[in-house]
Amino acid sequence: EAGVTQFPSHSVIEKGQTVTLRCDPISGHDNLYWYRRVMGKEIKFLLHFVKESKQDESGMPNNRFLAERTGGTYSTLKVQPAELEDSGVYFCASSQERGDTQYFGPGTRLTVL
Template sequence: EAGVTQFPSHSVIEKGQTVTLRCDPISGHDNLYWYRRVMGKEIKFLLHFVKESKQDESGMPNNRFLAERTGGTYSTLKVQPAELEDSGVYFCASSQRGGEKLFFGSGTQLSVL
């Protein structure tokens, strides 16, 4: 069974540009989460999808961040326009409906120069 996959693994962009991160959860997992780790700090919650619906987006930093999960399968996280403080590792995780254990992808290392 394939795990959670994220693309790209690394992205280097300039301030003001747009970047779109993609996450493919484990097949059949209704729950999909985005987390971010900035500068070696804690892993912070961004948002939670249940299928295609946003269950909780309280962790989204500001309106430059837009997450979608059309069709309830893969998800994208767009940052537009990117700022320097957006640099970090963006993790995606998924879990089964009613499941507690989160399965993480390898993350996308985003560097904004």
């Protein structure tokens, strides 16, 4: 069974540009989570989808971040326009049921110059 996959693995962009990160959860997992680790800090929750619905987006930093999960399968996280402080590693995780173990993808390392 394939695990959680994320694309791209690395992205380097200029300040003000747009970047879209993609996450494909484990097949059959209704719950999908986005987390972020800014360098030197802890991994922080961004938001949680149940199927295509946003269950909790309390961790989204500001309105430059837009997450979608059309059709309840893969999810995208768009940053527009990117700022320097958005640099970090963005992790995606999925679980079958709420409260179940969350399985993480390898992350996307975003560098904003």
